[in-house]
Amino acid sequence: MLSSIVVLASGSGSNLQSIIEHARQGHIKAEIAAVVSDNPDAMALVRARTAGIDSVLIRQSDYASREMWELALSQKVSEYRPALVVLAGFMRVLSEQFIMRFEKRVMNIHPSLLPAYRGLNTHQRVIDAGDSEHGATVHFVTSRLDDGPIVMQSRVQVLPGDDAEELARRVLEQEHVIYPEAIRQFIEGEISFDNPACC
Ligand code: GAR
Secondary structure, eight states: OOEEEEEEOOSOOHHHHHHHHHHHTTSSOEEEEEEEESOTTOHHHHHHHHTTOEEEEOOGGGSSSHHHHHHHHHHHHHHTOOSEEEESSOOSOOOHHHHHHTTTOEEEEESSSTTSSOSSOHHHHHHHHTOSEEEEEEEEOOSSTTOSOEEEEEEEEOOTTOOHHHHHHHHHHHHHHHHHHHHHHHHTTSOBTTBOOOO
8 A cells, every 4th residue: 555645835835736737747746634724715625626535624713722722633634644744935933742643754845955045035145145155955844944854955055146936936946956855765664763874
């Protein structure tokens, strides 16, 4: 039986789409069992439905507290018994309780060369700093923001005249390559939290 993956996404879901294509083509030997979002307007939910994947909305405003929302989220994710939980533009920080429940099985992609530029607006911050290099990082998740063992990075040159939008576009192109590859390596047992094989 194929391992199952659950993807959490808040936005456009272009990384999700790339993962869906790689699974469809057999590069990732796993079933994307569900896509869960905190955002009713997330294009990621539409992409999931179009691909015939369970799409689930769990929004915080439907719960009395952040803790109750996160508990509902982790219970839903658990139902799918995922081998891996994939954060693909999921714009919420998850608590230690959530991370512990899926210990060593949560992966994230972040648009910077971590440990540089944790947090938001990474592209503009790279331009403002005058850096010549930028990129994306796939890492295992801990309860610290944009932290945890690094699995893979891809570098992008910052070109004269780049604005944040153009830089984001080129970084995203790289994300679509490295994230499916990192997931493939995890599913095939080539890497793990304790053996991330990078950096
Ligand atoms: C991606 O650039 C991803 O790296 C970033 O959100 C974007 C989602 O795009 N994630 C973070 O900033 C997490 N800290 P997508 O919805 O098109 O995949």
